[in-house]
Structures are given as structure tokens and as C-alpha cells.
Amino acid sequence: xxxxxxxxxxxxxEVTSLANPLVKDIKALALKKFRDQQNAFMAxxxxxxxxxxxxxxxxxxxxxxxxxxxxxxxxxVAARTVASGGDVLEVSEKVLTAITRRDNPQAVxxxxxxxxxxxxxxxxxxxxxxxxxxxxxxxxxxxTVIRTVDAVGAKGVILVGExxxxxxxxxxxxxxxxxxxxxxxxxxxxxxxxxxxxxxxxVAGTHLKGAVDYRSVDFxxxxxxxxxxxxxxxxxxxxADACDKLLRxxxxxxxxxxxxxxxxxxxxxxxxxxxxxx
Ligand code: SAM
Numbered sequence: 001x002x003x004x005x006x007x008x009x010x011x012x013x014e015v016t017s018l019a020n021p022l023v024k025d026i027k028a029l030a031l032k033k034f035r036d037q038q039n040a041f042m043a044x045x046x047x048x049x050x051x052x053x054x055x056x057x058x059x060x061x062x063x064x065x066x067x068x069x070x071x072x073x074x075x076x077v078a079a080r081t082v083a084s085g086g087d088v089l090e091v092s093e094k095v096l097t098a099i100t101r102r103d104n105p106q107a108v109x110x111x112x113x114x115x116x117x118x119x120x121x122x123x124x125x126x127x128x129x130x131x132x133x134x135x136x137x138x139x140x141x142x143x144t145v146i147r148t149v150d151a152v153g154a155k156g157v158i159l160v161g162e163x164x165x166x167x168x169x170x171x172x173x174x175x176x177x178x179x180x181x182x183x184x185x186x187x188x189x190x191x192x193x194x195x196x197x198x199x200x201x202x203v204a205g206t207h208l209k210g211a212v213d214y215r216s217v218d219f220x221x222x223x224x225x226x227x228x229x230x231x232x233x234x235x236x237x238x239x240a241d242a243c244d245k246l247l248r249x250x251x252x253x254x255x256x257x258x259x260x261x262x263x264x265x266x267x268x269x270x271x272x273x274x275x276x277x278x
Contacts, residue, residue: 013087016091018098022089026042029041036114039113044172052112052177057112058084059081059086061089063099065090118185119158131154132160133145136230137163141259142164144264145260147174147175147176158192189239206228208248208257230260
């Protein structure tokens, strides 16, 4: 490992060996155990890293490909990383491929501190919309929901029970950068049910056996908590019973249900119809 200066103020470490301990730590972020131990996660792409910094996320390490050296935008991000106390690594293509587990990796990768919003700090008001996901399993679904929450201007996502990790590489990729814009809380069903009691708005569950057509509901201008069920099992009774109403999206054809992220998208566009002037 050598150290040198780029156009960015501050030292940049040049790393070419996969055996380098810094690289080993970053590679380990592929596993939840090590993400939690390091309280860190990885996000790929220059634009995404710039957006994250603009939104106030803490960058621990910036990694960039040798080929990006001299790119003014990369050098600016490197300078911001150093200024905020982070490390900057200039790495070989081989190291980037190993870190991201991808052929043709992006030239810039950021390692950021994880961030969850405490459930008790969520106090919805006005026409705020929050989405609660019961035991979501699939990283692609979770990432897509986070991206859709961002797109419709909903407030955030509450993960209830054992869920897939919002900070896994697959989830972060599926959010397309929205992981940095959408607050995420995680909790257990008991704490969620206690918090729900003080929810001053409509708690709308979705259920294949829901009695109410989702298009017939006037969501008004009060907060809405949209509750979505697990991919395999749907909403369990304790969560379904805590909802003010259970909504159904009518279906034709032979499919027994919609994909979780698709159903969430359909619901969010309906709930936010007025706000989005659709
Ligand atoms: N086998 C599961 C069941 O019996 O509920 C299917 C779950 S579905 C893949 C995942 C979640 O998406 C459901 O729990 C519900 O929240 C929502 N969902 C999917 N299709 C829906 C529909 N047609 N109406 C209402 N909610 C739906």
C-alpha cells in the first residue's frame, strides 16, 4: 500500500492487494454480521455518493478506480471525504470487482454509516404517509418499496419483525439511491402495535381478503399508515386486527396475489393521488 496526493486535499491510499486489511473489511460488508459489527454499508456510483454526502450521510471510506483519477467530480468527493474524516482508497479494477462482487463495477463506491430512525421519533402529521412492512424477505422488494416511497413523496418505511436488511448490497442497489432519502425504522410487532395506538390517522392494511376496494377510500388529509403483509404469508391476524380497514386491490386472471412491491406501489399512488395531482 502506498500513499500519495491527488488533486484532492488529503492523503489517498493506493491499494492493489486483495489481502489488504482495509479491503478485507470492505469485502466483509457483503455479510450482515459484519455490516452490523462495523455499523456500515456500501453504495455504488459517483452520483449516489454525491447525493448521500449532500443529504448529510457520514462517509467512512471512499473507494475509486485508478481510471477515475483526475476526474474533477471524483477528486471533489475525495476531498469532501477527507474533510469529514473518512479514508480514501484508490484501487485496482481487481479490488473493485472483489469488493462489489460484480464484473464491470462502478468506478466509485462509498462505505457509509448505517442509520435507522427510532420509531418513537416518528410522529406523523398533516397528510404524511408511512409504509409498514411485515417481515419483508426479498431485498429487491424492500429496495423497490423504498424507491417508490421516495418517488411518491411518502415519509418513510417501518420494518416490522424479522426482515431482510435494508443495508444489504442488493437492497441498496434496488433503491437506486433512495436509501439515502427515505427514513427507515425497524421494530418488533409488539412495539409496533403499541406505537400504532397513538397513530393519529388512518391505518390501512392490505389483504387479499380485504372487505374494502382500495379505490373506494377517501384518505382525506390525515396521516396514513399503509400496512403491507409478508410475501409468503400475508398479514398475520395481530397486525390485520390493528388496522382501521383492510383494503383489497381487485384482480382478474389466475394470479392469486400481486407482488408485494407492486401492491405497495399501486396503494401509494392511490393514497398520494391528491398530493401528486393525478
Ligand atoms: N400468499 C400471501 C397471502 O395469502 O396474503 C400473498 C402475499 S402478497 C405476495 C404480499 C402482500 O402484498 C400482501 O400481504 C398484501 O399486503 C399485498 N397484496 C398483494 N396483492 C394484493 C391484493 N390483490 N390486494 C391487497 N393486497 C395485496
